[in-house]
Amino acid sequence: MDHMRAFLVALGLAAPATGTAAPGEPGDTVALFATCAGRYSAEMEHRWLIGHDATEITRHRRAMIDLVDAVRTPDQGPRVLAWRVEAKVAQAMLLQRADFNTDPADAGRARDLARLALSQCGALIVG
Template structure:
């Protein structure tokens, strides 16, 4: 079995237990691709290493495009973009919020969301 097919099978098995009943896999993968894109770009902007974030994002995008979508492509892209902007907002609050408690809450939430997505991609 090729590496990509192995990743798809592992992600599908993992996602089957984490996706909400009846939720299309492309929705889960689109949200994660958006979050991972925001994380990668935030790292670039903050001058942090982004190679691992970029590799995970690329793997998630490959998984997303390996699926037979039940939703229209423009809807999947819309979900990906919305998730990217939402996650970028969390990362901005975590980095720049004047209230330390708000910054900590945003950082924890961003970390939880990314951890969920990272768990779907085994590299």
């Protein structure tokens, strides 16, 4: 993944990660990529659950994991895993509210939030 790291550094995206910033805070690329990997994991599993094609989401998940691996330091493994799991659980909850909710208004809000979260991640992936 050295070529990926060099590419990200050239773009200014691979600033040194402190491992202490919350996901989404400026300057912590590792947290951002790990959060997106978690969101894509939830999306992938949810699509399997409801019988929809997950091919594209699976591809995006893999790309995000590659980005995480390219920018994280060896000592960040546990924190990266925590960010991924936290984001996966949050996204899964939104998806469940969106698809299995008896309150249409709440289901709509959850669907909108899930789409927004994923679209922010999708903006990081080209192609």
